[in-house]
């Protein structure tokens with residue numbers, strides 16, 4: 171319903187060759203428009219607070235706060251190429267629809283650019299030694315990571331849409 175009503179968002183996706191739909195560039199007030207997003211933000215705030223404690227961040231006087239929250243609808247054949255989330259410190263995604271056969275969330279070893287002369291890893295190398303890490307989240311899971319960590323969503327090969335809500339937290 172949100173995607174259908176958001177004409178500005180549809181135009182943006184069309185113009186930017188974005189497969190499916192994202193509200194990223196068009197709606198910045200989901201938690202005010204739709205009460206369920208307010209509930210999601212309350213839950214996310216708790217997870218992010220715990221995560222930042224686990225990261226042992228020394229936040230000083232400043233606080234970690236939600237900066238943006240958006241919807242992603244990735245149809246069959248859709249892909250979200252590797253990227254980071256600038257101007258944020260913690261980013262994440264929670265999952266609404268993960269049809270059978272859909273794509274994982276793929277993280278890239280941040281040292282990759284320094285590994286020019288290093289031999290490749292064995293195919294069956296231990297997970298922590300691999301250059302890429304694949305997470306297979308389930309509906310309702312919340313994935314959190316530091317915003318500098320490059321990640322991507324490989325092609326959705328499921329017939330149904332892969333639907334998620336992503337967010338950025340900043341420190342200010």
Ligand SMILES: [Fe+2]
Nearest residue numbers: 253255321336
């Ligand atoms: Fe992302």
